[in-house]
Amino acid sequence: MFIRRYTALVIILLAAIGLPAMAQPSPAWNAADIRLQLKKLDTLGSVLYVAAHPDDENTRLLGYLAKEKLYRTGYLSLTRGDGGQNLVGNEQSELLGLIRTQELLAARRIDGAEQFFTRAQDFGFSKNPQETFTIWDREKILGDVVYMIRKFQPDVIICRFPADSRAGHGHHTASAMLAAEAFTAAADPKRYPEQLKLVKPWQAKRILWNTFSFGSINTTADDQFKIDVGAFNPLLGKGFGEIAAESRSQHKSQGFGVPASRGSSLEYFLTIKGGTPKKDLLDDVNTSWSRVAGGDKVGHLVDAALAAYNMDDPSASVPALLEIRSAIQALPDGYWRNLKLAETEQLIYACAGLWAEAYSTAPTVVPGTNMEATVQLINRGNIKVTLEQIDLPGKPNAAGQQELGYNKFTSISQTLAVPANTPESQPYWLAAAHRVGMYVINDPLLVGNPENIPPLQAKIRFRIGGQEFNITRPLQYKYTDPVKGEIYQPLVIAPPVVADLNSQVYIFTDTKPQPVPVKIKAMADQVQGTVKLQLPAGFVATESSLPFNLAQKGDEVEVRFNIHPEKNITDNHADTFTVVMQTNGKEYTQSLQQIRYDHIPLITLFPPAAARLVSVNLKHNGNRLGYIPGAGDMVAASLRQVGYDVTELTEKDIMSGNLQQYDAIIAGVRAYNVNARMKYWQPRLMEYVNNGGKLIVQYNVNSPLVTNNLGPYPFNLSRDRVTDENAAVHFINPKDPVFHYPNEITAADFNGWVQERGLYYTTNADKAYDKLFTMHDQGESPLDGSTLVAHYGKGAYVYTGLSFFRQLPAGVPGAYRLFVNLISVK
Incomplete structure (x- = not known):
């Protein structure tokens, strides 16, 4: 019982002092760190900051509170940012949420605050809290906020946003509304009484709104309570404007790198509930x-x-x-x-110069198999330290008593049997199926945690000065990269076998069989069995099952099934199939997915090895397409699925190649935001259009743009969007050929869209453009800037803010039909 409680406390502390609990070297403080x-x-004293998304937080204030005032400081982000954009790759939805979770943890390691979440999923931009609460389960999310207040016990709660439209986003407004209600509810034992088995009611002293000046909205005023957070801390060697910039710049997927600021900087506050502060945020709190x-x-x-x-x-x-x-x-x-x-x-370990880590030299292990584990220790202080015992998973007392001499390196290696009940490396909020807007978390102890607690840990018992201590270190994977040096990554717990599909969606435009290759990979030695496809009604595989035999861990084999829709299947039919592998009397249905970026630890998950099968009545004109990558999307891969030959264009292709060989050229999402060369390529692209080509430009944000001349005629980009994916779409000119060639487009083609209709629509478009649609969110005026088409010379130009980058990878039939028509515009 003591060990379990101690482990939890160490994890809390590591977060509180800005040090990682995993995928990082063992923590080491210098003399200035120790003094701090x-x-x-x-x-x-403690402060909890509340907002809706990663990057909403005020990093200057968090750093000041955590490292200058030295309060326990936390940031509760209601979501993991799943519905945002991605500037560094093509991950969307839950995968983007995983990236942004790690970016938040990287930010907290710099500014010193702790990180927490609720079960709310970011489902994309929301224009008001009413819409937000139709998708979020209000009572459950409120309960999560109440739980975090009771668990964290903040003296003061601070909201980033107001509970009105000035918040600028339905999620933002909702975060303030929930925080204000939770401030009172957390103190009431009649609210969420089931939580009282784990936590106690808690009444914070006050809840404040950290007012702001963003763009044209300034909510600060001289008569508001204010503090200067621009101090310089000599123990850190930095001011909090510098720390804030380092922290905020961790949000790399959002393109939020910012310059450091130095000198005085005021933060302003309005009291929402509780006593108004006069001199300090924690007035009337005994710290x-x-x-x-x-x-x-x-x-x-x-x-x-x-x-x-x-x-x-x-x-x-x-x-x-x-x-x-x-x-x-x-x-x-x-x-x-x-x-x-x-x-x-932690201070005793640091002052004693005690360092300890536990690692594996294998990146993955499988429950029930053996692994090599190493624990390394050193005593670098002038204090007697005695190692009493090391307990490893499945191997208690792996090392016995010995004195750790001054500056003598100790390394202990053991072969372990990984316990058969060790859970696989699946982010806990993705372990169960969930609906849009809400994750399912069955273990209440996990609610709020930023990530999984490492399942394999070394427990090390020491004696210092006659007192006994227990240190817990996660077993990590450690290796040396010839360029980057020593690297730590999370140790992956894997099933014995995984399957990989080469596409998330398979599109059928007729009843001809389509090959579906399945790559089987062994995560352990000696894996044999069979693989089959669990198909939905309406689809048939010519092979019932296929064998595999993999001798060594890491071996792969590709097997191929042939699938076709039955003749009586209806158009626009879509359903999901799953790969099922049988080995040693058990069935496995997982794939292996890893997300690699240098600025965050390796992310590993095992989602179902599944894909969508879509039968769609689709005709297309032309065959060869050029694609200019933008910030990252899966549109090119989706077009290959329906038979297009897609070439990713390079500088040489665009500036000196034969562009007229392409039936159309498509610019990826945000290409004009992220690729500085677009400014110089644009004249060549316009020449291509003038000579008879077709250029389709997908959405870009309105600022910054590398050129304001996105098309042959003027138009501007706005922040207008339609967030309701089911919003009615009206055709401005139903006779426009774009709706009839090569596919007949009807209102039904807008059924089944995901997350949104589109974003960053055009405005002030030249009369040379034809506008195709009007649409709007509930209670708003119609927007006509989603898609523009213009004839230029012998060719045609299309700009579309419709979110094809979400719809095509999701296998939305109507989105394919419409996009093919845009490619084929005459």
Whole structure:
């Protein structure tokens, strides 16, 4: 029981001090870090910041609160940012949420705050909270906010946004509404009483709105309470404007790199509920040790340790810290007692120069198989440290008692049997199927956690100065890259076999068989079995099952099924099939998906090995397409699915190649935002159109653009969008040939769209453009700028803000038919 509680406290502390719990080297503090943490040990105050998305948070304020005021500081983001855009790759939805989760954790490691989430899924832009709460389960998300307040016990809660339209996004407004209601509900034992098995009611002193000046909206005023957060901290060697820039620049998928600022910087606040602060955010909050019954003695001991601290010899502070630890242990069990006990122990390890890590040299392991694990230790302080015991998964007492001599490196390796019940490396919020807007989390203890707790850990017991300590270190994968040096990544727990499909969607335009290759990969040695496809009604495979035999871990084999729709299947029929592998009497249906970017740890998940089968009545004109990549999308791959020969165009292709060989050229999403060469390619592309080509430009955000001349005639980009994917679409000129060739387009082609109709629509378009559609969200005026078509010379130009980049990979039949018509426009 003690070990379990201790492990949880260490994980909390690692987050609180801005150090990683996994996929990072073992933490090591310098003498200035230790002094800062000693000062924090003497501060008992907490602040919880609440907003809707990754990148909503005020990193300057978080850094100031965590590292200058030394409060325990947390950021509760209601969502993981799943519905946003992606500037670094083509991941969308849940996969983008995984990236943005890690970017938030990277930001917190810099600014020192902790990171939390609710079960809410970011489903894309929402124009008002009423719409938001039709998709989010309001009571459940409110319960999550209440739970986090009760668990975190903040003295003050701060909202990023107001509870009105000035928030600019339905999710933003909803976050403020929920925070204000949760402020009161968290203190009421009658609200969410089932939580009281895990947490206690909590009443924060006040809830504030951190007012702002964004663009044309300025909600700050001189009569508001304000604090200067632009301080310089000599122990950090930085000001909080510099720390804030480093933190915010971790949101790389959103293109949020910002310059550092230096000097005075005011933050403004309005009181929502509770007492209004006069001098400090935590006015009327006792942040000294006297807030804890019997804590005065601890406070005096910490003050003495701070006064005696020698930055040239931190190990000299260990005896004082051991006395502090004993005094804290003698206090009644409680929030601050447990948190500060963990902080004290981290300080003892740091001052003693104690370093420990546990790792594997294999990137993946399979439950029930063997693995090699290594624990490495060193005592780099002038303090006697005795190793008492190391417990490894499935192998207690893997190493016995020995003294760790000064600066002598100790390495202990063991062969372990990975426990058969070890859970696979699946993000806990993706473990169960979920509906749009809400994740399903069956274990209430996981609610709020930013990521999984590592399932395989080394538990190391030490003795220092007559006191016993327990350190928990996650087993990580460690290797050396010849360019990047030593790399730490999460150790992946895998099933014995996985399957990979080469597409998420298979489009059938007739009843002819289509090959579906399935790549089987062994995650362990000696994996044999059979694979079959679990097909929906209306589709048939010519092969019932196929064998596989893989001798070594990492071996792969590709098998091929041939699928065709039955003759009586209706057009626009779509359903999902699953790959089922049988080995050793068990069935496995997982694929392996990994997301690799240098700025975050490797992300691994095992989603179902499944894809959509779509039967669509589709005709297309032309065959060869050129594609100019933008910020990242799957449109080119989707077009290959329906028979197009798609070439990704290079600088040489565009500037000196024969563009007229292409029936159409398509610019990927945000190409004019992210590719500076578009400014120089644009004249060549316009020449291509003038000579008879067709250029289709997908959506771009309205700023920044590398050129304002996106088309042959003027138009502007706005922030207009239609977020309701089911919004009615009206054809401005139903006789326009684009609706009739080569496919007949009807209102039914807008059925089954996902997330939205489109975004960043055009405005102020020249009369040379034909506008194709009007559409609008509920209660708003019709928008006619989603799609423009113009004839230019012998060719045609199309700009579309419709979100084909979401619809085509999702296998929406009508989106394919419409996009093919745009490619074929005469």
